[in-house]
Amino acid sequence: MRCRKCSKPAVINMRHHKLALCKEHFLEWIVEQTERFIRKYRMFTHDDKVLVAVSGGKDSLGLWDVLWRLGYQADGLYIDLGIDGGFGYSNQSKELTVAFAEERGLKLHIVDVVASYGATIPEMARLTHRGKGKPCSVCGLVKRHEMNRIARDFGYSVLATGHNLDDEAAVLFGNTLTWATGYLVRQGPVLEAVPGLARKVKPFFRFYERETAAYALLRGIKYIYDECPFSVGAKSIYYKKLLNRLEADRPGAKLQFYLGFLRAKEEGLFAQRAEEVVETLHTCPVCGQPTSAPGKCAFCRLVERVEEAKRRRELSNASS
Numbered sequence: 001m002r003c004r005k006c007s008k009p010a011v012i013n014m015r016h017h018k019l020a021l022c023k024e025h026f027l028e029w030i031v032e033q034t035e036r037f038i039r040k041y042r043m044f045t046h047d048d049k050v051l052v053a054v055s056g057g058k059d060s061l062g063l064w065d066v067l068w069r070l071g072y073q074a075d076g077l078y079i080d081l082g083i084d085g086g087f088g089y090s091n092q093s094k095e096l097t098v099a100f101a102e103e104r105g106l107k108l109h110i111v112d113v114v115a116s117y118g119a120t121i122p123e124m125a126r127l128t129h130r131g132k133g134k135p136c137s138v139c140g141l142v143k144r145h146e147m148n149r150i151a152r153d154f155g156y157s158v159l160a161t162g163h164n165l166d167d168e169a170a171v172l173f174g175n176t177l178t179w180a181t182g183y184l185v186r187q188g189p190v191l192e193a194v195p196g197l198a199r200k201v202k203p204f205f206r207f208y209e210r211e212t213a214a215y216a217l218l219r220g221i222k223y224i225y226d227e228c229p230f231s232v233g234a235k236s237i238y239y240k241k242l243l244n245r246l247e248a249d250r251p252g253a254k255l256q257f258y259l260g261f262l263r264a265k266e267e268g269l270f271a272q273r274a275e276e277v278v279e280t281l282h283t284c285p286v287c288g289q290p291t292s293a294p295g296k297c298a299f300c301r302l303v304e305r306v307e308e309a310k311r312r313r314e315l316s317n318a319s320s
């Protein structure tokens with residue numbers, strides 16, 4: 001297989017694009033395509049202050065690298081969730097993220113969940129009996145809240161995450177299996193800002209996971225290979241496998257599935273539902289973030305329950 005642009009040996013063949021490229025042209029292609037998506041979907045401009053949420057994985061570090069090479073004002077945010085999993089998952093990903101930022105002289109915000117809220121994510125889930133033994137829903141809630149908090153407190157106009165096409169197609173597949181219209185209307189590469197919340201964008205949403213992995217490897221980015229230890233058995237992984245089988249028989253099926261959905265939405269599918277779900281937002285009296293119901297937001301209620309549970313545990317330890 002030869003590179004379409006220069007005829008040198010190709011390092012990747014993207015069957016869905018009928019495009020094979022050598023290392024040099026593939027790395028160039030990823031950067032050019034990212035710039036094209038940022039413009040096409042009006043994600044942000046060079047005047048915006050962008051906060052990139054980085055997990056230490058290939059997608060988010062790759063995205064930060066591309067934005068840096070394109071000259072955007074992109075700072076990073078790493079949230080230390082305190083997940084160990086027997087191999088120091090959070091510590092390792094933090095070290096890789098810190099090293100990445102230092103090598104490029106980039107600014108990185110680090111939020112330490114234990115230092116800020118007194119418990120790791122798995123402890124929070126256990127203390128509050130949330131998530132049927134899995135901390136993923138607590139984790140999602142905390143990550144969303146902290147990303148919004150840092151974006152607001154430090155004046156970022158956009159929050160960028162590293163979601164790729166495989167992530168997005170798996171979520172879409174799950175949402176269409178149950179026709180979860182409330183989620184479907186909100187799913188997309190750009191989520192507009194609402195008062196108190198920055199705009200959210202996913203500049204890598206059109207790249208297959210294989211492409212973002214190849215980018216990180218070929219650029220020599222050191223990222224964490226392991227998945228979060230709690231992702232084992234997750235539905236999204238099962239959906240990804242199903243979609244990969246489909247893709248193997250029909251190259252481009254995943255991209256078509258996702259882009260077809262975006263087109264249908266633009267043509268007005270779910271438009272009525274979108275009007276229905278325009279909620280009146282309230283402001284959380286504790287943290288000031290918008291919330292769908294009056295009173296404290298879900299995050300502040302979680303933190304309160306964690307504190308209560310810890311107090312109860314200390315009292316019972318003291319009396320025994």
Ligand code: AMP
Nearest residue numbers: 053054055059060077078079161162163
């Ligand atoms: P995930 O929900 O783990 O699939 O990650 C989706 C995206 O969320 C990643 O590409 C990152 O942009 C962001 N993200 C995940 N974990 C973290 C973290 N610990 N700190 C900052 N951003 C994160």
Ligand code: FES
Nearest residue numbers: 135136139228230
């Ligand atoms: Fe949050 Fe796995 S539970 S990353």
Ligand code: ZN
Nearest residue numbers: 003006022025
């Ligand atoms: Zn080439």
Ligand code: ZN
Nearest residue numbers: 284287297300
């Ligand atoms: Zn709150």
